[in-house]
Amino acid sequence: MARVCWWFSSKAVQLLDAVLILGKKQEQVTFLHVYHHGSMLFSWWSGVKYVPGGQAFxxxxxxxxxxxFMYDHYALASLGPRKRRHVWWKHYLTILQLCQFVAIAAHSSYNLFTECLYPDGFNTTVFLYILALFLHFYYWTCVRGKQEKLT
Incomplete structure (x- = not known):
């Protein structure tokens, strides 16, 4: 079952979006994008190999x-200017991503303080990883984005 989960949710498959984006909008391929998808290959492999089970679900x-929702947004945006009016919800996608970061951080940190058989090292790693991604994402989308709009 762990092997099936690896291939079903394999981050190797998600690296294809970087290839697709490179053909259209190179500015979409950010450090965060490359770092996240590159590091997730190792993260998912180690999770499936060493601690398969319900915790990572x-x-x-x-x-x-x-x-x-992200891939729906990418697909609509790639269809050209006439279809871009259908991606009015990009702001809400950003909020959804930020909520995802908070939920995963809360889930991982909660498990550090309860009786959970999942190794604390993995929970700590997930918590620190998601915190770093959250802070980077929040800065570039919310803080820096607002500063650019003001100038």
Whole structure:
């Protein structure tokens, strides 16, 4: 079952979006994008190999849910200017991504303080990883984005 989960939610498949984006909008491929997808290959491999089970389900499920909306947005935006009016919800996608970061951080940190058989090292790693991604994402989308609009 762990092997099936690896291939079903494999981050190797998600690296294809970087290839697709490179053909259209290179500015969309950010450090965060490359770092996240590159490091997730190792993260998912180690999780499936060393601690397969229910703990990682929440993170994978939530991430897959958010990616549905992200890929819908990418698909609509790639269809050209006439279809871009249908991506008015980009702001809400950003909010959904930020909520995902908070939920995963809360889930991982909660498990550090309860009787959970999942190794604390993995929970700590997930918490620190998601915190770093959240802070980077929040800065570039919310803080810096507002500063650019003011200038």
């Amino acid at each position: 929440f993170t994978g499920m939530l991430n897959s849910f958010v990616h549905i």
